[in-house]
Amino acid sequence: MRLTLGRAQVFAGLLLAGLALIAVPHSARGDVHGDMALSLVHLRIEAMDKLGIQKESKATGFLVTADGQVLTVYHLISGLGEVLGDTVKITARVGRRGENSTDFTESAAVVTALPELDLLLLKISQGLDAYTPVRLGSSRTLALDAPLLTSGFPENLERWQDDGALRSKQGPGGTLWGTDMEFLGGQSGSPIYLNTGEVVGVVKGQLRGASNKSFFVPIDLADPLLIPLRLEAIWQRLAAVPKGQCRVCVSATPTLCAGNTQACSDWSTAGALTGADPNSAGWSEPIQIIKDTSAGFADCKIRWKVECQ
Template identity: 30%
Template sequence: MTTATRDRQAAKNARTVRPRGRRRVRAAGVTALLVGAVACSAAPAFAGPILVRGGGPAGGYGASGGHGAYGGYATPDSQSATATESAGVVLIDTVLPYQNAQAAGTGMVLTASGQVLTNYHVVQGAGTINVTVATTGQSYAATVVGTDPSNDVALLQLTGASGLTTIKADADQAQVGDAVTAVGNAGGTGTLTAAAGTISSLTSSVTAASEGSSSGAETLSSMIETTADVVAGDSGGPLFDAQGEVVGIDTAASTGSEIDGYAIPIARALGIVQQIRSGAETSAVRIGPAAFLGVELSSGAMDDGSGDGFGYSGNATTATGATIGNVVSGTAAAGAGLQADDVITSLNGHAVSSAADVSAALVGTNPGDQVSIGWTDQSGAAHTATVALGASPVA
């Protein structure tokens, strides 16, 4: 082993690994951040659910920014994607109503009629999804056909799309040492970049959680690990081999003095796509939209009525919970009588102290499910109600 190789390995062993975006991964002593989507606006506490959720277009590896180009981590080695590398790749922008934020990620076109493959964490919690074809600039509204959250895979359908260029999936088995290129919407800037590297492992495991959070961690196994500099916003993008065929979905990345990328093998993802297309829902695969309560929330917790919290407009209550910024007309929340500036204190049997808690309490629910909700109105009066969840407009 050369001195350079030993130095690189030592740095790799010492660093913290982060999935690009939304999650933080740890396996065999490695922690990574999902690079799925980049939080582009709103609440600092929502540092990146999507996170690949990592940095916004103005820089900063976290949504709150302020730490340099990539938050003090290694500067990624990448360049603008070529026309060939951009073919079949799309830019994904979402609005996250519960967190009152926007996010950006990447996807791959599977069919000329507009089916798009991406990471689940790129669209999780989305109220609207807009997809732009990188090579043409044409934009489409998108809906979620189905998802497999445990494997971090989602299948979208673009409305009114036709004649789109598709990616080509690799039919061979990728090998350690193969040259690869990770392409994606790095930093959420709306332009594609390409980062070259090689495959260093086909059996890596990473445990991922939203950036800035230790809850909701998930472990992804048998991942492709590469030396390609994958960063926030790349999630859902293609990992190309030397022949221009897709071998994986860019999903997570390390941080520190060296950057490694982690990708879901394309064969695994396409197997999940086939199950979604079959319409057969299982404990892992969900077909169609998620449940929808119908509130837009700030992303932080109340600060015990000090009158100056995330989205808090100075009501008299001292309740701790998630403050409502807006209630969507015709939804379960509207029917129950919730209003802007009310504070949700419990949902579905779980205490609520933040927007993230609201999202977590709805995990596993489906449209039509009955859930209990507790809240405090602007006068400080407490209320409870049982409501039937609606269907999310998108995810």
């Protein structure tokens, strides 16, 4: 007898979502802000312009990997204007607001960016053995009036948190969504999340003088930056499959997405034998489908399931 334990869909390009194989306990609503605080990062950038004038900018970000990758807003950098590249310095403080420059004890470097969507991925130095990353959700299924939460590090406040709802999917530029939450200066880059703790957006900002005109970037639009991280999450879940009892089957549609569109792992090599290496014997074919399909086909779908004897 075969029992299907889990099933999910993965959309390449801008539509990558639904990676849960093993259920993760949801935080109670009263604790979700406190849990999120562990993943918040206060960011500071400083640089010098051609006239020798020192410039500074701050924003919030949030951890998306345990090794210190942080998602935030690109205007953390672009807001400085024209500066000398060799004078740029990005520093961070995890979990708390930095009061002055000496509080930002960890250095950060740019990994990649989507300037057109005002998104930036950074990597902070490994000051801790492991950081606490957020759980990435999907914004695709959010309905208007869905409850939303946020928290971050605005100027002159230790940590700001607010609750509200999704009010519009027709924001400026056609990519921003609107909410009735209040976003303060310095809070750009903060996570927008559900009362389950899953992150579904990134704070963009608020129109000046309009408390009900706050906007955020839906998290699915960040997938060109996050695809490798979401695939890593799949691999970690695959490695938890019981050895010798279960197998993982992967398929991709349409055929254009990948050369080999369906494959299963061997029953004898599932689980612990694979360790952290997704290229171990028995896993090569299904994992290769995932890799091939993630190359940029926006209309491709990857389906995977676990079958147990």
